[in-house]
Amino acid sequence: MGVGQRVAIRPKIAARLADPERLFELSTAKAWGYGIEEWEALPDEKRDELLEYERQICPRCGNLRSVCSNPDVPWYPQRSMCYATGARELTLRRLHKKHKDPGTDAMAPTDGMTVWMSRDDLSPDDEFV
Structure with missing residues (x-):
């Protein structure tokens, strides 16, 4: 198919x-x-x-x-570092800066786009950022 x-x-x-x-x-x-x-x-x-x-x-x-959902349970913030997620978030910030928000009348070039990270450059000719 x-x-x-x-x-x-x-x-x-x-x-x-x-x-x-x-x-x-x-x-x-x-x-x-x-x-x-x-x-x-x-x-x-x-x-x-x-x-x-x-x-x-x-x-x-x-x-x-x-x-x-129990308001009496104490919660403590924790952190760990994921450089792949950091690289993805940096890429998303760059994309949003490059493609200004068109408002609610049109789709932005980033609408529907999924950005994920790979250790290998799987699409070297795609310069979307």
Whole structure:
């Protein structure tokens, strides 16, 4: 199948994928490294435990919701340095400086752009920054 070609999704599959609980179950299985067949082969008790664990995790900080939503829990800032992230953030600042904000009437050249870092120059002719 070529780029841009779509395969028709069977109605039964489309209906299952439209179910938020099924999507949550599939994303949980993926997060834990299970394929669909492996996931469905797990005992119900094990699947239920993993699903409940995922429901209890805060999507913002990764802590248990019962912990991060407690105003009495002390939190201490920590830091670590990631030079790849630093290089990405510098690149994004340069891109935003180069391409001024067009406002809300047009898309900026950076809209939809994903910038990621690699140790190898995978596109030496692409001078987008």
